[in-house]
Amino acid sequence: MSLDRRLTPATDRIALASLRGILDRPDYTPGTPARLAVPLADLLNAPDGRRDRQVNFGADATVIDRDGDWTFVQMGLDGYCGWLRDAALTRDLPPLTHRVTAPATHVYPGPDMKQHQMHALSIGARLAVEGIEAGFARLATGGYVPLPHIADRPATDPVAVAELLIGTPYLWGGNSDWGIDCSGLVQAALSGCDIPCPGDSDLQRAAFPEVTDIRRGDLLFWPGHVALALSPDLMIHATAWKMAVILEPIAEAIARIDAAGDGPFLGAHRPR
Missing domain, CATH: 2.30.30.40 (SH3 Domains)
Structure with missing residues (x-):
């Protein structure tokens, strides 16, 4: 059975017990709760591998496997799976407030x-x-x-959360004020309002229904890219074009991205 690696809590050796009967592995585990204890950590696709995403201080995780100094986890925020250094985690879990x-x-x-x-x-x-x-x-x-x-409570406007990060440097896989990418910006904006949001743009596009008009808070998609609408005419996004989080007129962005061969515009989706 083929499952999305990013969202599958399993290594070649062991899988989360909920996958028993779905995914064949030598062993299964109920998982162990843990939490990120460092300010920021890269979530890697393999021990000492490539960064897929980043996770912030206090992020809850389920530990599934170990390989030396590395620990394979599934993150509680979005279900994303990957490898972290075990030293970045704590098993001390006081209530998050x-x-x-x-x-x-x-x-x-x-x-x-x-x-x-x-x-x-x-x-x-x-x-x-x-x-x-x-x-x-x-x-x-x-x-x-x-x-x-x-x-001690979530924000109410994802756009306002995203605007706090204008000027933040672009970083592939980034999820923080020190560097962020397009899907990281959208996830930070939505999760800041307690709206569940996946970590990558293709997963975000699949998670929310498509709409024919564009309103404030809608997500705008291109192949491998996502932006957040401030209005029917203006958007905010983290873009490698300027290596930063910027505001850009939507029509100009559509034309520019098409001209660069990175289109077409795939439409708008509205978070619930």
Whole structure:
């Protein structure tokens, strides 16, 4: 049976127990819960392989297999599967209460912005907040984050979330303020509003119904590319053309992409 590798929680040796009878493997596992404990990590197609996507701090995962220092996981956000260094994961899972809503923020050793920061977190990072002190959130995992940079409830407008990332450098497979690609931008925008969204543009196109008109929040597709409509005439996207997240008139983008031989425009789809 042929299954999409990106969404199939199985290696050649072992598969998630839910695939028993569907996928033939020497062994099966119920999986072990884990969570990303570093600010950002590449999710690879093989141990020490190519980056498929990235995952942010606090992202939940199910551990399926190990290979030396590498761990094969399925991510809870979108079901994407791949390899992470085991040292990037923790099995300590305090309840997640907040998310980073600013493009990026710093984690400090105490509730004081003049202290040396410990590390930075990107938009979409999930946090376990256990208290509030002097305008900072105290994290169960250690450190303090400024309260204006986080929220305990989802945003309501994916376009507004995407606009926070205007100017972010383009990065193939990127999913953070330090670098993002077209499907990563769309996923960050939708997941920031608790709208389930796959990680790659072809999966995103398949996930949402096609529409004949274009409204704010619609997804616009080309082969291997996706943008988010701000209006019937304007869109935002992470593009290798400018190596950044930019605004571009939709008609101009259609004409430019067609002229470059990267078309045709495949239409608009509307997230539910």
